[in-house]
Amino acid sequence: MFFKQIFGSASVVFIYLTCVGASQSVWCTQEENKTKASERQADIQSADNRQPATESGDDDFQDFMKANLRIEKTPRGLPKIDPTGDDTQAMERINLGRRLFFDKNLSADQSTSCATCHQPQLGFSNAEAKPTGVAGKIGRRNPPTLVNRAYGKINFWDGRVETLEDQALEPIENPLEFGNTIENVLELLRQDENYVTAFANAFDDGITRRNLAAAIASFERTLLSGDSRIDRFVTAEGLTLTKSERQGLWIYESKGGCWKCHTGKTYTDESFHNTGVSWGVEPLDLGRYEFSKSDEHKGQFKTPTLRDVALTAPYMHDGSIRTLEEVIEFYDRGGTPNPHLDHRIKPLELSAKEKGDLVAFLKALTGRHSWDPPENSN
């Protein structure tokens, strides 16, 4: 398994270039999804007599991020990507970005790093509904996963920032996250010999605001989650799903209508919808409207990916739903009625068994990652 090899040769730093042009669409179109749905049903039915698969892995995560990250190829099931580009300094940037990501000194009171709210073993999210940042301050929204943001088109629940580079500096100055200033952080980095060297190796012009953002974003683009049980089933790699997981996959693609927004290989359309989560609950969060001031955006939030979703509880922009079972109940009710509810959200009338199947499907979307400890990666 190539994940094992990564850990067997942690000192070897090598990125295999499997780039397809950035202009190529990475999203399955809705038409493609419809065709796939009918093929998949036949697949699912013919697979009924296969052996049920065993549950994979345990949660025994270590301080694995210290190992050098090597991406040999895009994990199965994801659109081909090259997180580094054809650039010899790329690996230096990624390693530097990783170090910054885990460095609590970037926060005003040395209490908080990016990883405080984006923890690797929790799918780069956080177990708190609203996260705790600098000086014990409580954030306003639930930290989303950072996996597969390399494919992302827009960031934050309300889409107020486009690129990962633009996003990366925001937490530093956010009074509820790092509560610091970029100038302070740059000064701190200039006083640390290791950082001075690392920046000099990664960039031609050393420690700058732009390079700080670029290093963090480069690291984030390596956080790929694929090769889940669903991917191995769908790509006919011989892995079987349990009957319940297969039925769940089918409901996702048919009566559940989940694919309409959790689209394609990344399980998100990177677009905004009102599903009514916490509609009318104080303090009001009107989502995309707060940033666009356009009425049609009221209560719209970005569709989160479903990959690794079993790791990222609690759920939704405000962490108001604790479990996947409760998420399915929410959709089964048809979300929360409100004047701006997305037309795709309707009561589903799922049976208890169908609800359990959908949950089993969601759990089978947990991927294998380059940062998993070796015992988890067979």
Ligand code: HEC
């Ligand atoms: C105190 C907790 C906290 C810290 C610290 C934090 N984040 Fe976040 N992060 C969040 C929350 C909450 C959101 C969602 C905010 C929103 O959408 O308004 C978020 C959103 C993001 C997103 C957008 C993801 C998406 O799918 O839209 C990225 C990328 C991100 N954070 C990266 C980082 C990086 C890099 C750092 C360190 C420089 C960092 N975060 C530090 C809590 C945190």
Ligand code: HEC
């Ligand atoms: C109309 C588009 C749409 C449809 C259809 C849809 N979702 Fe969602 N989903 C969203 C949006 C938008 C959010 C975030 C809502 C929020 O936080 O306010 C979300 C959130 C979620 C979450 C929480 C993920 C997280 O990280 O917090 C899960 C799980 C989920 N959806 C599963 C499903 C399932 C299963 C179905 C089918 C039964 C489904 N969705 C149908 C748009 C949709």
